[in-house]
Amino acid sequence: MDSTFLEFEKPIAEIEAKLEELQYITDESGEGLSLEIARLKSKSQAITKNIYNSLSDWQIAQIARHPMRPYSLDYIELLFTDFSELHGDRMYADDFAIIGGVGRFEGRSIMFIGHQKGRDTKERVRRNYGMPKPEGYRKAQRLMRLAEKFNLPVITFIDTPGAYPGLGAEERGQSEAIASSLFKMSKLTVPIISIVIGEGGSGGALAIGVADKLLMLQYSIYSVISPEGCASILWKNAELAEKAAEAMQITAKSLKEYGLIDAVLQEPLGGAHRSLEEMADSIRSSMVKSLDELLAVDKNTLVSNRQARIADYGEYKKN
Amino acid sequence: MSWFEKLIPSRISTFKKKGAVPEGVWIKCPKCDAQLYRAELERNLKVCPKCNYHMRVSARNRLDYFFDEGTSVELVNDIESIDPLKFKDTKNYRDRISQAKKKTGEKEALLVMNGKVFGVPVVVCAFEFQFMGGSMGSVVGERFCQAISYCIEHKLPLVSFTCSGGARMQEGLFSLFQMAKTAASIATLDENKLPYISVLTDPTTGGVSASLAMLGDINVAEPQALIGFAGPRVIEQTVRQKLPEGFQRSEFLLEHGAIDMIVDRREMREKLSSLILHFQKKSKLNHSYE
Numbered sequence: 001m002d003s004t005f006l007e008f009e010k011p012i013a014e015i016e017a018k019l020e021e022l023q024y025i026t027d028e029s030g031e032g033l034s035l036e037i038a039r040l041k042s043k044s045q046a047i048t049k050n051i052y053n054s055l056s057d058w059q060i061a062q063i064a065r066h067p068m069r070p071y072s073l074d075y076i077e078l079l080f081t082d083f084s085e086l087h088g089d090r091m092y093a094d095d096f097a098i099i100g101g102v103g104r105f106e107g108r109s110i111m112f113i114g115h116q117k118g119r120d121t122k123e124r125v126r127r128n129y130g131m132p133k134p135e136g137y138r139k140a141q142r143l144m145r146l147a148e149k150f151n152l153p154v155i156t157f158i159d160t161p162g163a164y165p166g167l168g169a170e171e172r173g174q175s176e177a178i179a180s181s182l183f184k185m186s187k188l189t190v191p192i193i194s195i196v197i198g199e200g201g202s203g204g205a206l207a208i209g210v211a212d213k214l215l216m217l218q219y220s221i222y223s224v225i226s227p228e229g230c231a232s233i234l235w236k237n238a239e240l241a242e243k244a245a246e247a248m249q250i251t252a253k254s255l256k257e258y259g260l261i262d263a264v265l266q267e268p269l270g271g272a273h274r275s276l277e278e279m280a281d282s283i284r285s286s287m288v289k290s291l292d293e294l295l296a297v298d299k300n301t302l303v304s305n306r307q308a309r310i311a312d313y314g315e316y317k318k319n
Numbered sequence: 320m321s322w323f324e325k326l327i328p329s330r331i332s333t334f335k336k337k338g339a340v341p342e343g344v345w346i347k348c349p350k351c352d353a354q355l356y357r358a359e360l361e362r363n364l365k366v367c368p369k370c371n372y373h374m375r376v377s378a379r380n381r382l383d384y385f386f387d388e389g390t391s392v393e394l395v396n397d398i399e400s401i402d403p404l405k406f407k408d409t410k411n412y413r414d415r416i417s418q419a420k421k422k423t424g425e426k427e428a429l430l431v432m433n434g435k436v437f438g439v440p441v442v443v444c445a446f447e448f449q450f451m452g453g454s455m456g457s458v459v460g461e462r463f464c465q466a467i468s469y470c471i472e473h474k475l476p477l478v479s480f481t482c483s484g485g486a487r488m489q490e491g492l493f494s495l496f497q498m499a500k501t502a503a504s505i506a507t508l509d510e511n512k513l514p515y516i517s518v519l520t521d522p523t524t525g526g527v528s529a530s531l532a533m534l535g536d537i538n539v540a541e542p543q544a545l546i547g548f549a550g551p552r553v554i555e556q557t558v559r560q561k562l563p564e565g566f567q568r569s570e571f572l573l574e575h576g577a578i579d580m581i582v583d584r585r586e587m588r589e590k591l592s593s594l595i596l597h598f599q600k601k602s603k604l605n606h607s608y609e
Contacts, residue, residue, distance in 0.1 A: 163529075165549030165557050170567060173577050174548035178529040179502060186503030187510075202486075202495060203529045203548075210499045224486050224495040224526075234408035234488065248491040249404050258403065260492050310503040311464060313496035314457030315403035 004068045004273070008051060008059050012270070015044040048270050055219075058242040060251050061227060063219040064198050068273040070280075072099060072114035072157045075197070078280040079287075080105050080112065086146075088139060092172060095136030097128045097160070098208070100143040102152065106288055111147035113140045113208055114157030117198075130199075131164035134177035137207050141184050153191040153291055156208045161226060163204030178207040185210035186310060187303060191294035193287060195265070196220040196252070197272075212306050213290040214260075216252035217279070218267040223250040260313070262290075348372055364584045373541045373584055375521060377423070378430045378447035381480055385443060385588060391434030394442070395465040399426050400458045404491050412489040419450045428452075428483070429459040431466040433475070437592040442470050444479040446527070453483030455527050456490040460497030463531060464504040471507065476514040476595045481532040484550075485525020498530035505534045514598040516591055519546045519569070519578065537594055538578040539587075540569035546577075 005013035019040050022033060055063075063069070076083055080103030088094040100113040115132065118124035140156075147154045163174055185192060185208075194211035200222030216222060223230075223245075230244035231237055249255070252264040265282050268275040294302065346355050350372035360367070364384050365374040376384070382391060406412040420426060428450035433442050444466050446453040463479070470477045486494040508515055517535030519528075521544035529548050532538075540546060547567040555562055565571050572578045582590045596602070 163548065165553045167554065167558060167562070167566070170547050170549065170554065171575050173533075173575070175528040175546075176533040176577060178548070179498075179531070179533040182499050182502035182530060183506050183509075183534055186499065186506045203498060203526055206495055206498055207529075210503070222492055222495075224491055225488055230488050244408075247404070247406055247408060248488065250491070255492060258493070260496065307503060307507070310496075310500050313500050314461050314493055315401055315490070316398050316457045316461055317401050319397045319399060 004066075006059070006062050006066065008055075008062075009048075009270075011047050012044055012051065015040055015047065019044065045269070052269060052271075056242070057221075057245040057249070057251050057254075058227070060219050061221050061241075061245050063271045064221045066271060066273055067119075069198050070272050070276050071119070071159060072112075072116045072197070074276060075157065075280055075283065076103065076112065076114075078277065079103075079284055080110070083112070086139075086143060089135045089142055091135070091138060093133075093135045095128075095133050095139060096126050097130050097132040097164070098136035098140055100139060105155070105291075106284070108291070109150075109152055111143055111152045111154045112157075113143055113154065114197075115160040115205075115208070117159060128164055130160045131162060132160065132204060132207075133164050133166070133169045134172040134174050137163075137177035137181045140208050141181055144184055144188055147190050148188055151190060153193070153295070154188065155287065156192065156194045156211070158194060158196040158200050158205045158209050158222075159198035159220075160201045160204045161199055162201035163207065178203050181207040182210055186307065189299045189303060191291065191302060192306075193290050193294070195283065195287075196222050196261075201226060210306075210310065212294050212302065212309070213262050215263050215265055215286060215290070216255065216261050217265050217272060217283075218252055219271050220252055221245075221250040222252075222255060222261070223248050349374070366584050371542065371583070373521065373543065375448060375482070377449065378425065378445035378480070378482075381445045381520075382430060382432050382434075382443060384584070385478075385480075386432065386434035386436060387438065391432045394431045394433055394469060395462045396426060396430070398458050398461050398465070400456060400490075402489075403457070403493055404489070406489040406491070408489075415451060415489065423447055423449045425450055427458045427462065428454060428456075428487075429462045431462055431469075433469065433473075436588050436595075439592045439595055440473075440475055441592075441595065442466050442473075442475050442477050444477070446480065446482040448482045448522075451487060451489075452485075453481075453527070454485060454487035454494070455483060455497050455501075455530075456487035456494045457497065459487075460494075460500045463501050467504045467508050470513055471511050474511075474513065476516070476598070477508060478516045478518065478591060479531060479535075480518045480520055481523040481527055482520045483523060483525070483527040483532075485527055495526065498526050501531040502534060505531060509536075514595055516594060518582075518587070518591075519572075520544050522546070524548065524550055533577070536598070537580075539580055539582050539591070540572060540578050541584055542569055542581055544569045546572050 083103035085101040099116045117130035118127040192211040193213045194209040196216040227241035227245040228238045231240040255261045268278040272279040348367040351370035353369040402412045516537045519540040523546045
């Protein structure tokens, strides 16, 4: 239990530990004990609220990377019915760091594509810590072409530290795989909704994130480079990741203020992992809303709106 | 992506160390250590006459080498950076920009010109590596996209010379999204069936490599250029092994099918104009330097 609490959640962890102890005590009268439990529970809630009301950007990054944080497969189970996972890029391999497939969402068939991290060590290694290789992005492109052919909206969930920086990935054209994904998505003739559910790690995230609607969970992050990477370049010290996180403004709240994302989805108190069902419900309702909106326009308008939206990214001055 | 701008400081310092005689008449080749006469080296487009090593050149020199003399006009240079995030590391981003401006004499890391190559009209973009590592922020992205709009409006082919460490950290997600923006713009150029030739020069990595650089109808590289998604140092740290000799160099990319050809800088004009003419289904135009 302890391991699910982050460093800054220590006060909550202490109370929760006490609560757990009380579960094992049998009080003859029962009266005093249940009162104590109720008291501790409300205290825990109050402290959690207090801590979560004033999270630093770096703390939010830690929640985004929390080992208990729900991943794509956790949400798939709750959001879709009749889901069939589809495998492979038809060229080289199947990448377990990106999963995809067809499923039914609120009565509509959709194409799902998302990063997938592993929960335990073995699974983490198998999923390559959620870092896709070129074959992952090529699988994603194949599924997008399929979605286009059968007119299925595309839903993507973003949760990766970044595209994998390895020898094989370079040999097989990691750059080309990402670049051609961006190219493909910019003109795809079906609606695309992307939701950052955890870590939006630079190009590896964007490669499945060019969308008509870009949403972020409240405690997810999205950045051009990891805070650690940024710190080690600019301050020559990866320990200053906290500072880098603040400087780059990687939280959902900041990015919404800059108009770079469309909406922030509130998370349950203490983060998405505290109540997966509650989080999935909120994701479901915003997906329904976005889909209704996007399916109401014809294909040409859809694509030209997306093009205009992408062309609008950037802040500069004209002399 | 641009975490491997990490390699940039090391590259710069290596370069400085090796090119020891900075402003004199003689320049030492960083590759073969040959003492080269500056004027001769300039005439040779900064390619070592002894070992063919392609030294880095500024964006402006690059464009000068490329166009027929007196035919080029600079475009979209009225777009300049602001500091959307009020970014501060050891220095303010604004100060970094003004320093880069002073150092390079350019207003941003991408130059765009319209002109002729052997009489063939073409729009050319070139990255200035000395301007914050040729990094792509909002201005680079916007200039690139406006270059494409110009191509579409005037039915012109596009050539880009990339030389960049990747996305510009100081503009955060704005920079990352320039990857999508440039790729989307190239998709529109593609729909208009206008040729796009991407020339990758040393170095082309990170977010620039993983967007506009790899999307050419034809991808060309200069010899021995470092080209990749992640930088060598990041890869070494990740896989904990030494990288093989020649890894991520142009020759490696050609072998692995990522680029169409390697072209010597001194033959770039001829090769590119000839390719463009094939796509335009035209025969050779006037082959003189006018």
